[in-house]
Amino acid sequence: MARQFTQKHAKEIAKKLGMVVHKGRRIHDHAVLIYEGKEVVSFGIRRASKEVGHDHLPKDLHLRMKDCKDLHRCTLSRDDYLELLRDKELVSDADTEGSN
Numbered sequence: 001m002a003r004q005f006t007q008k009h010a011k012e013i014a015k016k017l018g019m020v021v022h023k024g025r026r027i028h029d030h031a032v033l034i035y036e037g038k039e040v041v042s043f044g045i046r047r048a049s050k051e052v053g054h055d056h057l058p059k060d061l062h063l064r065m066k067d068c069k070d071l072h073r074c075t076l077s078r079d080d081y082l083e084l085l086r087d088k089e090l091v092s093d094a095d096t097e098g099s100n
Helices: 007-016 065-073 078-087
Strands: 020-022 028-035 038-046
Touching: 007 038, 007 065
Parallel strands: none
Antiparallel strands: 020 028, 028 038
């Protein structure tokens, strides 16, 4: 079965969202989205092989598969992503006041 997301996809999504990527001690790096001073979401990026699956991304990003693909394809922007998190009450309105 083909992988939906690879290391390349994970790195591109992390970059698009402006995530901070911390080097892990062993086989993973850790991407963290900080918004308004709070950690909103995070996911691991496997370093073992560029083709190792990263199909955990939709779950870790609180997205449907389609939305995660759209995020990678750039049809879903960072602002759109944050709006989806607001709709799911993962980012509160208080966190977003004054951010425009």
